[in-house]
Amino acid sequence: MRSISSLITALAFLLVSCNAFENQELKPCFERYDNQKIIDSEPFHSEWRMKKEEDCLPFCALSSSRCHSIVYDILNHICHYFSDDGLENAVIARRMTFFRVANRQCLRKWSSMNS
Secondary structure, eight states: OHHHHHHHHHHHHHHHHHHHHHHHHHGGGEEEEEEEEEOSOOOSEEEOOOOSGGGGHHHHHHTTTTOOEEEEETTTTEEEEESSOOGGGEEEEEEEEEEEEOOHHHHHHHHHHHO
């Protein structure tokens, strides 16, 4: 019984580690701006219960034809995905992180390897 429990724990750790590694691979695809958000634009999608900002990146990569920027709400753990790059509409906002797609080729490469 102990070996099954140990195996399940090891598999869970491996899955979390792989997911974290994949999210780290996506970081170079984006420009990151601390304490900024987008105004005058509606997100096309939002995801709740996202523990870390890096957790927002895979969805944007997989929907790269539509996703051009992300705003992560640090306090509420929500990722908001936008169809515009947001540079003209970015403003200072505490507890928010704004990501802009910097390299579409990078996203396509990641998507093709992970779909």
